Amino acid sequence: MPKSPSPHGLVVRDLHELRELADVSALFEKIWGSTPGSSPMGVEQMRALAHAGNYVAGAFKGGQLVGASVAFFAAPVGEVLHSHVTGALPGHRAGLALKLHQREWALERGLRRITWTFDPLVRRNAHFNLAKLGGRPVEYLTSFYGAMDDVINGGDDTDRALVAWELDHPAAIAASASHSAPVAIPADAVTVLSVRDDGLPAVGRDDATTVFVEVPPDIEALRRIDPGAAKAWRLAMREVLGGLLAEGARVTGFHDRASYVVTRDTTA
Structure with a gap:
């Protein structure tokens, strides 16, 4: 795929060379706060994936690597790309540039869908994935990666939303044009999970068709300063969002940069 220019001075391109892949591994270590040699993706893995025709790309600004993404083909065969790791330094908008490049790459190969996991407690990632890109969580995965002790995960359970x-x-088309699609919210929507004045989660009534599931403002800071509160949020999000998805409800958007919008299927 040719180099993809960005309006923010970024160039996104496929990566194959060992030197470039070593730079990606080091960048991931920096972003995740991993110990040396414990990058989320090793050079050998990326080399094999790229050589086999999978997606390994980097975002550059002024010749400097500021973001990268690694994805592989997934089931159903010929329809799906699974984006395993994407990391970007703040302040460059490289995350969005990489996702849009990844979308073009997938469409050129006849794919219809890209999947990835993210921590549903991280508010900025939820806003990016849902409001900016138009993705939708379809499954709640409990402790999906097991224990991870990097700076970002902080020893917390690795629950993920797919x-x-x-x-x-x-x-998704709106996102490619840098527009966010509006989310229709009925007047009788209620909040089922919210942030109390002391920062802890509060679970409320959940009998409405459409509910808000609020995300804590900064779960990563909370893990450092109050691990007990962070654990309470993990369990509450698992119970509420995980329970809603398990019963067949749909996440339809992310409201006011703070809350998942979840709608139950009333036709069942």
Whole structure:
């Protein structure tokens, strides 16, 4: 795939060379706060994936690597790309540039969907994945990666939401044009999970068709300063969002940069 220019002075391109892949591994270590040699993706893994025709790309600004993404083909065969790791330094908008490049790459190969996982407690990632890109969480995965002791995860359980990004959906098309698709919210929507004044989670009534599931403002800081509160949030999000998805409810958006919008299927 040719180099993809960005309006923010970024160039996104496929990567194959060992030197470049070593730079990606080092960048991931920096972003995740991993110990040396414990990058989320090793050079050998990326080399093998790239050589086999999978997606390994980097975002450069002024010749400097500021973001990278690694993805591989997934089931159903010929339809899905699974984006395993994407990391970007703040202040460059490299995360968005990489996702849009990844979407073009997938469409050129006839794929219809990109999936990835993210921590549903990280508010900025939820806003990016849902409001900016138009992806939708479709499954709640409890302790998906087991224990991870890097700076970002801080020893917390690695619960993840699996996002499905339908590449021809109007929300994804809007994202490719740098627009966010509006979310319709009924007047009788209620908040089922919210942030109390002391920062702890509060679970409320959940009998409405559409509910808000609020995300704590900064779970990563909370893990450092109050691990007990962070654990309470993990369990509350697992119970509420995990329970809603398990019963067949749909996440339809992310409201006010703070809350998942979840709608139950009333036709069942």
